[in-house]
Amino acid sequence: MRIATTPKQPGLAYQTPLRALLSRLTSNDAFFVRDHAHAVPHIAPDEYRLEVRGATGTQVLRLADLRAMRRTSLVATLACAGNGRSGFEPVPPGVPWDFGAISTARWDGVRLSDVLARAGAGTSDAYVVFDGYDPAPDAERPPYRRSLPLSRALDDGTILADTMNGEPLPPDHGGPVRLLVAGWTANHSVKWLRRIALAEQPDDGWWMRDYRVAGPGGTLEMIEAAAPMAIIASPQTGATFARDVVLHGVAYGEPAPARVLVDVDGVRAGDAEVRYDDGAFAWGRWSFALTLDSGTHRIAARPLDAYGNAGPARATWNANGYRYDGPHAIEISVSG
Secondary structure (H helix, E strand, C coil), rough: CCCCCCCCCCCCCEECCCCHCCCCCCCCCCCCCCCCCCCCCCHHHHHHHHEECCCEEEEEEHHHHHHHHCCEEEEEEEECCCCCHCCCCCCCCCCCCCCCCCCEEEEEEEEEHHHHHHHHCCCCCEEEEECCCCCCCCCCCCCCCEEEEEHHHHCEEEEEEEECCCCCCHHCCCCCCCEEEEECCHCCCCCCCEEEECCCCCCHHHHHHHCECCCCCCCEEEEECCCCCCCCCEECCCEEEEEEEEEEEEEEECCCEEEEEEECEEEEEEEEECCCCCCCCCCCEEEEEECCEEEEEEEEEEECCCCCCCCCCCCCCCCCCCCCCCCCEEEEEEEC
């Protein structure tokens, strides 16, 4: 089951237990949850309507209309833009996520490109704007809205999902229908999708301004993919062993980590290959065996890119606590 995390603002926040990351797919009841809704909408499948605005006018699609279109399926990892926030020093404001705001599922639905083809794009349309059915979270912020560049909306990894791990999409995961932007952080994947509109300009509302970090030139840039990261799923802090320890974990982000660097008490112990068995949009898996002396040890994991460059030994701090890029570390004891 999920682990409740207390947000400082309205909405749900539940982490996935790290032990659940050992599974190739995360069960629906263990999948992390984050939303900004004052209350989760519960929409009966036969009452669901999706408004699509384009050059050909406005269409209203029912769930049955979407399910009658060409179907697609993919395995994709969703990670909150703030996953790992508690690893920053000092910890920025926001949900105090550890490293469980990440999960992977099999999603079924229709490609957004097919829905947009029916709506038609105007000659100057370069963006797509998405609204959900969720009400405004509070008096300070509007209902959730995001926009995507049209080029990303047309990608085969951008779908309207109505099924999760073979089951109808649950309400707390955005059912009956959510946007899924595979490969980008989960804030792009609008839940309880109500309206899609082609537009000439990106949305510039509160939610588009919030999910930004400073770029190389110091200007604020929209977060797209998560930073490369490696997570140790097993063992966990506090575990005790004789001498032999086998680490198991996941890696994700862009560029996708090729290997994982493992160090023990600040000394490099070696590195492990990351295996991507579920396609380009799913996390990779890795393992590494250690033989340790008696005592307490700090074990840390960092991603390595295709050229052997490691992620930073200390996370690159930002005021919102987004795109954590530092190590994930545990402390274990060896008694043998």
